[in-house]
Amino acid sequence: MLEVKGLTKSFGALRACDGIDFEVKEGETHAVIGPNGAGKTTFISQLAGNLRPDAGSVRFAGTDITTLPAPKRARMGLARSFQITSVYPEFSALDNVALAVQARSGHSFRFWRKARGDPALVGPAEQVLEQVGLHHRKSILAANLAHGEQRQLEVAMALATEPRLLLLDEPMAGMGIEESQRMIELLSRLKQAKTIILVEHDMDAVFRLADRISVLVYGRVIATDVPEKIKMNEEVRRAYLGEQV
Amino acid sequence: MGRIVGWSIGLLLLIILPPLVLKLGQPFYLDLVRRIMILAIAAISLNLILGYGGLVSFGHAAYLGIGAYTVGIMGFYGITSGWLQWPVAIGASALVALAIGAVSIRTSGIYFIMITLAFTQMLYYLGISLEEYGGDDGMRLKAKSQFSGLIDLADPVAFYYLALALMLVSVFLVYRIVNSRFGMALRAAKSNDARTRAIGFSPYPYRLAAFVIAGAMCGLAGALYANHTNYITPGLMSWQQSGDIMFMVILGGMASTAGPVLGAFALLLLEDLLSGWTQHWQVILGPLLILSVIFFRRGLSGILYKPDA
Numbered sequence: 340m341l342e343v344k345g346l347t348k349s350f351g352a353l354r355a356c357d358g359i360d361f362e363v364k365e366g367e368t369h370a371v372i373g374p375n376g377a378g379k380t381t382f383i384s385q386l387a388g389n390l391r392p393d394a395g396s397v398r399f400a401g402t403d404i405t406t407l408p409a410p411k412r413a414r415m416g417l418a419r420s421f422q423i424t425s426v427y428p429e430f431s432a433l434d435n436v437a438l439a440v441q442a443r444s445g446h447s448f449r450f451w452r453k454a455r456g457d458p459a460l461v462g463p464a465e466q467v468l469e470q471v472g473l474h475h476r477k478s479i480l481a482a483n484l485a486h487g488e489q490r491q492l493e494v495a496m497a498l499a500t501e502p503r504l505l506l507l508d509e510p511m512a513g514m515g516i517e518e519s520q521r522m523i524e525l526l527s528r529l530k531q532a533k534t535i536i537l538v539e540h541d542m543d544a545v546f547r548l549a550d551r552i553s554v555l556v557y558g559r560v561i562a563t564d565v566p567e568k569i570k571m572n573e574e575v576r577r578a579y580l581g582e583q584v
Numbered sequence: 585m586g587r588i589v590g591w592s593i594g595l596l597l598l599i600i601l602p603p604l605v606l607k608l609g610q611p612f613y614l615d616l617v618r619r620i621m622i623l624a625i626a627a628i629s630l631n632l633i634l635g636y637g638g639l640v641s642f643g644h645a646a647y648l649g650i651g652a653y654t655v656g657i658m659g660f661y662g663i664t665s666g667w668l669q670w671p672v673a674i675g676a677s678a679l680v681a682l683a684i685g686a687v688s689i690r691t692s693g694i695y696f697i698m699i700t701l702a703f704t705q706m707l708y709y710l711g712i713s714l715e716e717y718g719g720d721d722g723m724r725l726k727a728k729s730q731f732s733g734l735i736d737l738a739d740p741v742a743f744y745y746l747a748l749a750l751m752l753v754s755v756f757l758v759y760r761i762v763n764s765r766f767g768m769a770l771r772a773a774k775s776n777d778a779r780t781r782a783i784g785f786s787p788y789p790y791r792l793a794a795f796v797i798a799g800a801m802c803g804l805a806g807a808l809y810a811n812h813t814n815y816i817t818p819g820l821m822s823w824q825q826s827g828d829i830m831f832m833v834i835l836g837g838m839a840s841t842a843g844p845v846l847g848a849f850a851l852l853l854l855e856d857l858l859s860g861w862t863q864h865w866q867v868i869l870g871p872l873l874i875l876s877v878i879f880f881r882r883g884l885s886g887i888l889y890k891p892d893a
Contacts, residue, residue, distance in 0.1 A: 387782065389778070389781075389782075408781070408786070409782060410781045410784050410785055410786040411784075411786075413781070413782055413783055413784035414784040418782070418783070419782050421778070421779070425778055425779045426776070427772060427775040427776050427779065428776075429775060430771075430772075430775065434768075437768075438768060438769075438772050438780075438783065439783040441765055441768060441769065442769075442780075442783040442784035442785050443783075443784055447765040447766050447768070447769040447785070447790065448766055448789075448793065449764055449765040449766055450760065450761050450764045450766045450767075451760055451761075451764055452764055453760075453763045453764065454763060454764055454767070454768045455763065455768075457765070460765075496779070497782075497783075499783075500783050500784055
């Protein structure tokens, strides 16, 4: 589904990504973990098309997308959520999701008919809100949602684009224990049907959700394996997991 | 105050104004309000890109000038039919907006402001250099646009009602546009550019299309304005004029349906009131405007209505 070869990105003297090889198979949930500054967000940004790599290639569903801009990748079915909540604060939760539905329903050069009353947009948007458990909050402005709900909305917007691959950048960031549990439940339901790349600090979540884990340290993938093997991996323990396991 | 009540009262006042002021022997006010309504169309068009699109165009007067000069120059060559003049004015404004927008929308922030200003300054100096069409002094409109006797712009009342009708049409058009799929995409791009790209919208074509629509609508205001003053000067494209239009939008309330209309009326009525009182009216108007921006962040419409969702 996704194949990354030799991905390299430098900022000045800093090599944030140093020849990353990475592969995601259809249907799997593939977690990317690593200590702070390992290059996870830089890596994700190159997958989503927000950053252009210095070298290497990204293939998605058989197409080379290395140089494609973010909107094109999104329309191909590569959806992302952001580490720092990124929604439309002055729009309602329903509007937020309906916009994501609209983005995948062809061009938007339609100037007359009201978008808010359009069942082709509102219907699917309500379904997605239902799916992530936000339906009862649909008419609340995104700015007024609780932090955890905004994180759910992030996921809802990514889902609403009907992605073939979900790129989740720390969906649990800043969440309390209870909110995290709800997010983990949501993601474990999603993983039945979706291919997911999950970047996450919450080890509990990672080991519960991931089918495979890649460990990123100093811009390199030092190991990719099933969770049990990663837990045992000496190099990984030294570099990262330390006391947490 | 409810929206419907507000619009009804405002509309009623505008409709009964002509017989009222004529009866009172004050036809000057007919002229003033007509001018306000024409400039309100310019403000309505700017609100589409500034308020809903987040494009801070500091050169919107360009299209006022292009619309006006189109009518003036066609009249100069004996083409006085409004059926021809006005569509050409709108089309020419749209084309220029397409060219300016295609370049400037690739930039953002302060660069966008500066580029739109620079383009309009170029047009301003072009207007000054056109000796044949009056150069610095401007040109007199030989005859008002003719509409095969259907409506006579020389009749101040008829012209007044035409301006009112076109202002209302502009309000309605922008209202429909910003609530359509196109408008939602445009507003989304303003609200959060990164998120908008991430869900699959490329903001550029939507912004450019909005820029062209706004230019075209402002071109219509220009055609009206030429007929209103019978005189066209490069000053119509000056940066002060751009600033005036922008201020109407900000004062009235960005991204609100009624905002630019309220702003145009408030700014120009105040200007008229103060200038009748003292020569140094700008000394009073300036601070008033600053205060209004500080205290009424959503403009006049924000005082009257709850925010638009």
